[in-house]
Amino acid sequence: MKTLKRLTILLSLLTLTLPSSATAAQPPHKNVILMIMDGTNSDILTLSRWYRGTDLKLDTILRGGVRTYSAQSAITDSAAAGSAMATGLKTKADYIGMNHSGSPVLTVLEGAKLSGYKTGIVSTSPVQHATPAAFTSHALNRDEFGDIGEQQVYQGLDVVLGGGASWLKPQAKEPSIDDDGMLKTNQVSREDGENLFKEIHSSGYDLVLKRDGLLWATASPKLWGVFADEDISYELDRPLLHPDEPSLAEMTRTAIGRLSQGEKGFFLMVEGSKVDWAAHKNDPVGMISEVLSFDDAVREALDFARKDRNTMVVAVTDHGNSGLTIGNRDTNGNYKTLPAERFIDPLKKAKLTVKGATSQLKKDRSNLKEVLSNYGLGDLSGKEYHAMESADSVEELESKMVNLMAKRAHLGFTTHGHTGEDVFLYSYGPDKPVGLIENTDIPRVISTYMGFSLWTGPFASWYTDGVKYYRDRGYEVSVEGRTSINPVMVAKRGDLVLRFQENKDFYWRNDEKVRLKSVNVYDGETFYVHVAE
Incomplete structure (x- = not known):
């Protein structure tokens, strides 16, 4: 009996000193890398595999399919598709981070940031384009690059890598003229005159403009890389024509390296933007270039995730494009005798x-x-x-x-526009999505894994009609410069004056600058703010 008693005491002490099973199973951090291959149909993936001569990295994590339709059409655009994957809600074409009624809703990236995770975006398009914009901003029109770019700068992301310098710098005092004496039609810049490069620098970012700067930048906590006025080159063209621009794989590797320095974990959205651009041109060479570029970036994500073991990787396309087919009307009678080389060698x-x-x-x-x-x-x-x-x-x-x-x-093409087929779902890691799912399921799976919800609790009603809110509390409220490029909501009560600037993450309380947890959004009618009660 004495021996049994001693064993019982010893086991009790061991139980007290060891972590509980729940604690032991809880990882020290959680990471999510969401990778979006814009405008990609299934045949170009097959063609790219034949072109490379080996399986794609994507092939190793094929798990199911994704339905892509929007709230109004069987064929979506990138804005509605990106917003669905960012917010968990189907919405209308051109809407960025807005529900189908046109009101801003928090994105999974914003939810991760508010929950203490590091956040970042990578894109080969201007970062103000539809897909990266859908995760980082709110607008009724995807073409509002000025507002989108401003919101992104004031969102306080940890890493931003891509193109889009034109919408970060003020409008040139003198227009640029080409060799024929004509105004350059691609000259774009910020209409409001704000120099967002200065804000990026003053916010503590490493600001890099070339590939060497990206590869050798010091490891400060925040990084903003902008490598082209508009889009980054196609990967096939980049080494010869624009060697100062980084590859998508290099940007992805760098972003992961920076974001993984955080203790809690990170959310990273990576877009291979230009499969879609080449598909709109019906250029199979450009499409293959960007599929393989994206696959190289997937390799970087998987290499990290397999070592880390707490990282979910999800890769998907937002919609099809071009209706590419391996085979066309010329192969009606001889398709049974055509080896892969007959399709690949010309390319x-x-x-x-x-x-x-x-x-x-x-x-x-x-x-x-x-x-x-x-x-x-x-x-x-x-x-x-x-x-x-x-x-x-x-x-x-x-x-x-x-x-x-x-x-x-x-090869055959049916359109220069988007197509409405289901697309492949690729995933890896803990709690990964599998099967045939809706695009709106993707942020739900991600947020559940990261431990927050966009649809219950404080995140569900994050944005408030600021005019109504403050009027209900006895303030005189107006929107100054309602039709200008920099509207401001002003709320006055006695000696207290509150001024909320569109697209900024702060407001002025008389002469005091007060930081907010998100940006102010103005859609031309309603001024949305977040109010912490």
Whole structure:
């Protein structure tokens, strides 16, 4: 009996000193890497696999499918699709971080940030474009790049990497004129004159503008990299034409390295933006370039996740585009005898995408043959060359080039627009989503894993109609500059004056600057603020 008693006491002491099973099972941190391949259909993934000659990294984590339709259409745009994956709510075309009624709702990135996680975005488009915008801002029109860019700067993200410098800098005092004496049509900048680069710098970011700066930047907690005025080059073009720009894989690796320094964990959204851009042009070479670029970025995420063991990786496309098919009307009678090489070999002759090739075209078109050769069309018949030579514009030339490439590679295209099919779901790690799901299920799975909800508790009703809120409390409220580029909501009661600036994360209480937990949003009618009771 004495021996049994001693054993009982010893076991009790061990139980007190060891962590409970619940505590032991709880990881010290949780990370989520959501990767979105914009505008990608299934055939281009198959074609890219044949082109590379090996399985894709994506193939190793194929888990199901995703339905992509929006609140108003069987075929979505990137704004509605991105917002669905960011907020968990179906919405309308062009809406950014808004529900179908046009009111701002918190995104999964904002929820993660408010819950103490580090946050970041990576994109090969301007970061103000629809998909990255949907996670970081709120607007009724995806083209409001100025407002979107301003909100992103004041959101306080930890890492931002991509293009879009044009919407961070003030409008030039003098317009830029090209060699023909014409105003440059691609000259864009901020209409409100604000220099957001100064705000980025003063907010403690490492600000990098070139690839070397990204690869060798010091490890401060916050990083903002902007590598192009607009979009970053197609990966096939980048080494030759724009070597100062980083690859998507390099940006992804750097973002993970910075964000993983936090104790609680991080949420990172990575977009391979330009499969969609190439698909709109019906350029199969550009589409393959960007699928493989995205797959390289997926490899970076999976390498980290497999070592970390507390990281969920979700990869998906937001919608299809172009209706690409391996096979076309010319293969109706002989498709059973065509090996993969018959589709791939013409594509492999291209050294540049169609955009990259035509960007080198001289004004007098004296190097047209070289341009065509760079796109893999160096062996044209006289009739084919004359068709290229007779193109009235660069856009028409590009159209003729991609059409001929598609014909040679036995590929078909049904549209220059989006398509409405279900898309593949790829996932890895703890609590990963599987099966055929809605795009709105993605943020629900992510937020559940990270331990917060966007649809219950304080996050569910985060944004308030500021005018109504303060009027109900006895303030005189107005919106100054309602139609200007920098509206301000002003609430007055006695000697107290509150001033809320659109797109900022603060307000003025008389002369005191008070920080908010999110940005103010104005849609032209309603001024939305977050009020902490």
